[in-house]
Every structure is written in structure tokens, then in C-alpha cells.
Amino acid sequence: MNDGATTDRDRPLAHALQAIGVQYRYDGRSPETGFDCSGLVAHVFERAWGVLLPPRTGALRKVGKAVQAKELEPGDLVFYNTRNRPFSHVGIYLGDGRFLHAPRPGGYVRIESSETAYWRVRFNGARRLDPPSF
Numbered sequence: 387m388n389d390g391a392t393t394d395r396d397r398p399l400a401h402a403l404q405a406i407g408v409q410y411r412y413d414g415r416s417p418e419t420g421f422d423c424s425g426l427v428a429h430v431f432e433r434a435w436g437v438l439l440p441p442r443t444g445a446l447r448k449v450g451k452a453v454q455a456k457e458l459e460p461g462d463l464v465f466y467n468t469r470n471r472p473f474s475h476v477g478i479y480l481g482d483g484r485f486l487h488a489p490r491p492g493g494y495v496r497i498e499s500s501e502t503a504y505w506r507v508r509f510n511g512a513r514r515l516d517p518p519s520f
Contacts, residue, residue, distance in 0.1 A: 394517035397434035398461045402478045402486045405430065405495045410488045415441075421488040421495060423476045427463060430478060435518055447473040450515040458512055464500065466508040473510050 404417075411420025415429060424446055428439045440446055447465055458464070460481040468475040477487030483501040488494075498505065 394435070395459075395461055397517070398430050398478065399480065401430045401433045402426075402480070405488075406486070406497065408488070408495045410491055410493045410495070412491065414488070423488045426486075426488045426495060427476055427478060431515065437515070437518060443473055443476045446476055447511070447513065450513040453512045453514045455509060455512065459514065461515070463513045463515070465510040465512065466505060467510050468508060475508075479512065 405421065405426060408417045409420040410422065412422050413425065414420035414422050415425040417429070421429065424441060424443045427446060428441060431437045431439050439449060443465070446463060450463070453459075453462055458479050460479060462479040464477050464479045464485050465473045466475040466477070467473070475487070477485040479485045479500070480497065483499055484497050485500050486495065486497050489496065489498075500506065500509070
């Protein structure tokens with residue numbers, strides 16, 4: 387049975403996948419100009435649910451509710467320490483140990499495995515946002 391909540395929860399994933407290949411740009415907030423990690427997340431959830439999220443990773447770590455790594459579901463926000471600073475990077479969990487993110491200057495929005503040693507040791511936590519009532 388497919389209820390409305392399942393469909394609503396899938397919307398961010400569809401928008402996130404459309405961003406693959408968009409160039410990284412610090413402070414970037416659109417596919418036309420490029421994305422940084424938090425700009426990508428904000429864009430995806432605004433398009434999918436009409437939700438305005440905070441523009442910085444540090445503020446994003448406070449939205450929604452915390453979830454443990456073993457409880458991750460597609461659409462959850464995943465946070466990493468990539469600059470010797472907790473919660474300095476954010477991506478969107480896709481399922482099956484994969485996440486989508488805007489990695490760094492010179493890079494492009496892409497999918498990576500969260501199971502690699504690099505990402506596993508840098509994982510800081512995850513947050514789940516609930517779709518608004520439409």
C-alpha cells in the first residue's frame with residue numbers, strides 16, 4: 387500500500403538526483419550557479435516540500451530530529467567532520483549506504499558510499515525531517 391506520506395518523503399530524493407553533475411560553488415544555492423553542501427540541501431527541500439531551511443550546515447544540524455546511523459532512511463540529512471570541525475559537511479542519504487552531496491571546490495554534486503573509511507570515521511550524525519502536511 388502506498389500512502390501519501392511515502393510519496394511525500396520521496397520528493398526530496400527526486401530533486402536531489404536531478405542535481406547530480408551540478409558544479410560546486412561556495413555559497414551556491416541553485417543549479418544555475420552551483421551548490422555548496424548546505425545550499426544543495428536547502429534547494430532540494432525547498433523544491434520538494436516548499437520548506438525553507440537554514441543556509442548553513444551548523445544550523446541544519448538542529449532541524450528535524452536526530453537519528454542513529456543504523457536507523458538511516460532515504461532523505462535523511464547526514465553530517466560529517468571534513469574540516470576538523472564537527473558538522474562541517476552535509477549530504478542527503480539515499481539508502482543502501484549511499485549519500486548525495488556537493489563535495490568541494492572543483493567538484494560536482496555526486497553520489498558516494500558512506501561505507502568508505504574516509505566517510506565512516508568522519509560521520510557526525512543524522513537528522514530526519516518530516517514532510518509538511520499538504
